[in-house]
Amino acid sequence: MSMANVKLDDQAVSFEQQIPLAPIEELGEEESYLRVITKRFFKHKLAVLGLIVFTLILLMAILAPLLAPRSPYAITDQFSAAPSSKYMLGTDQVGRDLFSRLIYGSRVSLSVGIGAVAIYVAIGTILGAIAGYFGKWVDMIIMRITDVFMSFPYLMVILVLVSIMGPSLFNIIVVLGLLGWPGIARIVRGSVLSIKQMDYIKAGVALGYSAPRLVFQHILPNCLGPILVNATFGIAAAIITEASLSFLGMGVQPPTASWGNMLKDAQSLSVLASQPWLWVPPGIMILLSVLSINFMGDGLRDAMDPKSLR
Amino acid sequence: MSSTTSLETDRKADAPRQGTPLIEVQNLKKYYPIKKGILSKTVGHVKAVDGLNFSIYPGETISLVGESGCGKSTTGQAIVQLDPPTEGKVIFQGRDLSTLSNTELRQLRPQLQIIFQDPYSSLNPRKRVGDLLAEPLLVHKLADKSEVTRKVDDILEIVGLTKHHRNHYPHEFSGGQRQRIGIARALILNPKLIVCDEPVSALDVSIQAQVLNLLKDLQQKFQLTYLFIAHGLGAVKYISDRIAVMYLGKIVELGTTEEIFKNPRHPYTQILLSAYPVPNPHLRNRNRVVVEGDVPNPANPPKGCSFHTRCPLAQSICREKTPDLMGSGHTVACHFPLA
Secondary structure, three states: OHHHOOOOHHHHHHHHOOOOOOOOOOOOOOOOHHHHHHHHHHHOHHHHHHHHHHHHHHHHHHOHHHHOOOOOOOEOOOOOOOOOOOOOOOEOOOOEEHHHHHHHHHHHHHHHHHHHHHHHHHHHHHHHHHHHHHOHHHHHHHHHHHHHHHOOOHHHHHHHHHHHHOOOHHHHHHHHHHHOHHHHHHHHHHHHHHHHOOHHHHHHHHOOOOHHHHHHHHHHHHHHHHHHHHHHHHHHHHHHHHHHHHHOOOOOOOOOOOHHHHHHOOOOHHHHHHOHHHOHHHHHHHHHHHHHHHHHHHHHHHHHOHHHOO | OOOOOOHHHHHHHOOOOOOOOOEEEEEEEEEEEEEEOOOOEEEEEEEEEEEEEEEEOOOOEEEEEOOOOOOHHHHHHHHOOOOOOOEEEEEEOOEEHHHOOHHHHHHHHHHEEEEOOOOOOOOOOOOOHHHHHHHHHHHOOOOOHHHHHHHHHHHHHHOOOOHHHHHOOHHHOOHHHHHHHHHHHHHOOOOOEEEEEOOOOOOOHHHHHHHHHHHHHHHHHHOOEEEEEEOOHHHHHHHOOEEEEEEOOEEEEEEEHHHHHHOOOOHHHHHHHHOOOOOOHHHOOOOOOOOOOOOOOOOOOOOOOOOOOOOOOOOHHHHHOOOOOEOOOOEEOOOOOOO
16 A cells, blocks of 8 residues: 555654744733632622621621610610600610610521521531542432432421420521531532542542542632532521521520511511501611622622633 | 564564563453443443553653544543553553552552643642642652742743742643643652643644653653653654554554554554645645544444454455454554555
8 A cells, every 4th residue: 555655754843843942921910719709709889789788787796785775675665666866766565675676686697697507508518529529329328318308398397496496596507507508518519520520630639639638629629619609698598587487486586686586576467557667677687688698699609600710 | 574472572673662561551441331221221331442452661652542532541541540440450560550459559649640631621720830739749748848849849940831930820821831730740749650641632733842842851851651642643753652553442553653654554554644634745645545434333343353344455354353463563453464
């Protein structure tokens, strides 16, 4: 066959010529991933607004003793009084200052939101990472447990557990934390499964890194985005769940003030119609905190979207 | 070539092979099960790699070439135990890698490194280059904290970057620079063998040449052994001492670079060579052999010689009997090898 002697020599020459190394252009100021995300987050107007409102609510919760004009438990000289110069938001049926109760109520909502989410993000991330990384039967078992947890009627299970354990702030945080993880676990598992296939993880295996090092130092930092976004939405959902529980009488018990049980005090039709200062302010606070957190979540999600990262 | 197999003629056949092989691949197979139905019953196997035998000698560069899907990359990953083989042995310095415990294997891994094709997915985007290169040293306790920075700077210098690049993130670099970082990471543990899995095919031609030159320089400097996986014959010709041509999970021809290019004996090798574009129009060969059809499905490879469905020289025996690799030195798996 004549084509046996295909001449490739002059192709080879082009490789043998010592092509001078192109000067490696000096890189500009180093730009960390975190800085890129922050920059993009601050371009999102609603997210910035959300961050400001949320920070204010957070400060309100932390500085409650300084901000509240009087104790949230102290009974004043007026019952069901309309807002006045003395009582900014009026008083409730027992005669407590509503403005002070509103300020103290933020502590309950925020601690439930942040506490419950912290617990379930930890559980969900660890279970999801184990399922995704080790796969096979480990994955099978963890994911079936997740399915079982997801198929519970959520609010009913919470009601049952809270009534067994007794309704207290701590118990509500624990119950919400123990029931909320399946969503995160699934998200983390999915991210881990896709990141596990990346060449840099294979390179890590070839370099002899241990499984925990690969999971915690190489894989999980790369799924931080979806976890964080999900956690923010989770805080908003937990605040609403706590308000619902309190409204149903299974939440934080009186006399502790929470936005949910302030709403509960306004259940009768006459109160709804004639004493709006009892229920409008806590309603607005729930709305504001949930909305601000959701806007922040939106902003984070957009900022971390890998498609728009360069 | 006579069929007498002796080590003497083997050694003469190509110069860089000396003494005992660094890696011996024996009957390497990698099958991926095909599962069907609700019970995930295994109905068949994709035979990605189907019985490979070859040796890699210290200091040489052996290339695996073949078209997409012929099992080149799978072979590379099986050798460094990223994707453990279904069957067969990979013997590294006398030790069968499949018999090692996880801990033993982890301790041995630094000696077997790999460079990936895609420089964009092979570097962790969350780590600075300095940390990326320091981590292997710290994990294997090859340097204490004070030495690490110096070693990282050294390795960056060696691959043509500077120590100023240490504090930057991978996304700030170009493809060629990233590939250099990938090479530095493979190199920092002082490996014996580096599997280069198409290290230049994702790069521009001018950058390809730089990276190939870098690999060649490093080989001399550190006495490295390469298993070079590629489909670009130009790069292969430039860098390899020996070439193994693969087709459908099998080696069809194995010989020194010179022999393969001057005197290809398997029809597939000839077709592969004639398909390679020649830049100089005066040197272009008019009667090129063009192969027809597609690569058969590796889940259901043809009986007999796997190439017979596309071979211009196929005869009845090719459809029935699978040819073995024959000859010494320059081996070929064909019933009618070309002289």
